[in-house]
Amino acid sequence: MSGGFRTTGGVAHAPSRFVRGLILGVVGLVFVVPFVAMVEFTLRRGLVGGYDLHRWTELFQGGLTGEYKPVLVALGNSVGLALGTVAIILLLLVPTMLLVHIRFRRLRRALEIICILPISIPAIVLVVGLAPVFSVVARLVGSGVWTLAFAYGITVLPFAYRAIQANLDGVDVRTLSEAARTLGAGWGSVLLRVLVPNLRRGILAGAFIAVAVVLGEFTIASLLNRVNLQTALVVVSKNDPYTAVILSLIALLVAFALLMAIGRLGAPRRSRTRRAVTASPPQTATPTLTPTGDRP
Amino acid sequence: MSQTTTQRAATRTGAVVEFSGVAKRYGTHLALTEFDLTLRAGELVALLGPSGSGKTTALRVLAGLESCDDGGIRIDGDDVSALPTSRRDMGMVFQSYSLFPHLSAGENVEFGLRMRRVPAPERRERAAAALALVGLDAHYDRFAHQLSGGQQQRVALARALVTQPRVLLLDEPLSALDAKVRVQLRDQIRRIQTDLGITTLFVTHDQDEALAVADRVAVMRDGRIEQVGTPEELYTRPATPFIADFVGLSNRLPGVVRHGFAEVHGVVLPLLDPSHPDGAVQVFVRQEDLTLAPAGPGEAGPADQSGRSLAGTVLISSFLGSLRRTSVRLAQGGTVVVQHDVRDRLQVGDSVMVRFSGAPVPVQAAS
Incomplete structure (x- = not known):
């Protein structure tokens, strides 16, 4: 050893x-x-040799508001799409998985296959199938870039499903929901006050992966003629590879900030030591459950 | 504590629960059929039966966690069959640990009050009182993973009681606990239930548990109630051979019924049901209705002069702490198990006389 x-x-x-x-x-x-x-790479002075910050300063002294403004717009698009995809995960996938887990357990295998399927389909094939669907979507709700969230909702399914399912298998969801219902909780309270807090880790992991996948997605956006961060960076890199790399670094920082914000939002509660001191139950509590035997 | 709260506690407990003709099917399997049972106000009724007998289904139907396919359930005369679980006003303790892991013990207990929009200060006060009732007031800020199994079930009991529900439902709450804690918690549940006067349905497959805590026990089999009665009635006057076999520890011996008496290897015993038709039967004799004595020199034959004893040979004798359990092979064939004083030490191969006490015995027609 x-x-x-x-x-x-x-x-x-x-x-x-x-x-x-x-x-x-x-x-x-x-x-x-x-x-x-x-x-x-971004600090190189080209053929002269040596390093300086001139490309960074040039970009921030007006470049970002000028010819590179589309990249900022594309970054905004991607962040919006990431949030939209996370919303799909939270509002569609999580409730569906819980419903199947609690009430329709026989459908678990079918749901798993459906959710895992997108990982086995190449993006190019997915787009071929999605193109006619998106022509219908465009007629119904327009061709805004946000509609890509529907496609991204499908591409992140396998990752999000696995992350949430792993958490779901470790929690006795059925008993917890039944306990909450016998205590007077409706289904909304069961979901928000009992199940989601206990599945926080899985849901967060699913959201992380969704954000990461969406911010790095190129194929679907490019083939469906939508502008996101990656398609915009490709356009920029064809004219100016240095600026494209600087913008990529900025995009990475934004992505890290987004992931950290999600992580902070979903962080579990810390130690109860402080609470135990400041909010301990009253020592002179009057018992509300009075044994009948003690009654006068 | 205000007088009003005390009065409310008094009026909210002790509901009458009536199951009438309840049926529940899972596909083609009948989990409950023609299920009739009335729980009197403040009574603790145990549903006892083997696995798959429908006892948990009956409790879940009462809780509203399962719908009933036929019949109805009334609480204090109100039909609750169509009410969702959240509006049935019941407290329930589950077999598996069901504390919400993300909440402390106190917050778990507060949960039901929060759902009823009770103001925070009153919530904390009542949760602390409920935890004090189960002896865990010092554990208000502990999380489930910081509590032992027994403590978790006691918090679950406090959580179920804090809302002053009309009925308390206990679904095998002790089955996951070790023997010593199980007995302690069993007695604590009984004490609290008696003090609060809350109508309680207790599901268990453990007959000792049922007999020890219940005012009445309903023994279930194949989705029906086989017999309802006080623990003593069930034990001393089982209505069916199934109950005689299931409740208590009985020996099954081949015998014959003649003119209202059962005869086992020449020993004549009174019948619990003297109207039983004559013929070959299985006779159920409780282990404690048999005693052992050393075989004397004049008792070498298979039966003694009194006509109440049979000769046999000790097969095995087990020390069980407060008593000893000995298996004896009868000279006429068959084996009986006898419970006896721990000081009577017997060796394997010892010749003994097995004496029948003469208590009335239930019988089942031999198939």
Whole structure:
């Protein structure tokens, strides 16, 4: 057994601090190298050699409001689409999964197959099928870029389904909902006050993946002639690769901020130590449940 | 505590519950059929039966968690069959741990009050009182994962009681607990139920539990009630051989009924139902209705002079703490199990006389 793993009687436990640091370092490096390379690329002075910030300063001294304004619009589109896709997950997928889990358990397998199916269909094939559907959608609700959220809702299904299902399997949803109903909760309260808080981790993971997939999506938007962040960046990169990379970095920062905001919104409650001190039940509480035997 | 609250507690408890002709089907399987049962005000009725007998279905139908296909349920005369669960005003404790994991024990108990829009200060006060009732007032801020199984079920009991429901439903609440905690909580449930005077339906497959806590026990089989009675009635006067076999520990012995008496290997025993027709039967004899004595020199034959004893040989004897249980192979064939004083030590192979107490016995026609 490697010295990096603490063992008891030949059974391996958690890796040592050094091994953990090493693993984290290697994985971190894989993530950091592309970012560093991108930053390094944007700082190059071209044929002259050396580094400076002139491309960044030029861009922010009017560039973003001028010829690169479409990229900002596209970033807005993508963020809007990400939020729309998350809304589809929250309002359509989560209730459907809960309904199937609690009331129609025989449909679980069918739902799983339907949700996993999109991952086996290449984006190009998906678009071929979606094109006629979108012509109908365009006639009904217009051809606004937001309509792409319907397509993205389908592409993120496999990821979101898996994340939520893993959480769902670990919670006795049926008993919890029955307990809440016997306590006087209607279905709305059961969903919002009992089930969603206990499925927070799975729903958050699903939302994370949805945001990540949507912000990086190119094929469907390009083939359906809609503008999102990735299609706009491709257009820019054809004229000015340096600016395209700067904008990509900005887009990544926005994506990180969005993911962190979602994570913060859904973070579980912290320790109750403070609450225990400040809001402990009154010590002189008058018992409301009075045993009949104690009555005068 | 205000006088009003006390009066409300008094008026809200002790509802009369009537099941009349309730039926429930799952596909072709009849889970409940012609189910009639009345729970008197403030009474604790245990539904006892083997797995699949329909006892949990009956409780779930009363809670509104399952609809009934036929018949109806009345609480204090009001038909509640069509009411959704959330409006039936019942408290329920489940077999599996059902505390909401994201809420503390106190918040769990407050949940039902929150649903009834009770103001926060009163909510906290009543939740604390309910937790005090089950002896867990110091655990208000603990989460489910910080509580033992027994504590979780006690919080669940407080949560079910805090809204002062008309009926308390207990769906095998002790089955996940270890033996010692089970007995403690069983006694605590009975004490609280008696003190509050709340009508309670207690589902269990454990006959000791049912006999120990219930005012009356309804024994179920194949979706029907086989017999309803006090624990003593069920034990001493079982209406059917199934109940004789299911409630208590009985020996089954081949015998014959003649002129209102049962005869087992020459030993004549009075019948619980003297009108039973003559013929071959299975005779049920409780383990505690048999006693053991060493075989004397003049008792070498299969039956002694009194006509109430049979000779046999000890097969195995088990020490069970407060008593000893011994299996004896009878000289005429067949084996009986006898419960006896722990101080009577018997060795495997010992010759003994098995004496019948002469208590009336139930019988079942031999198939």
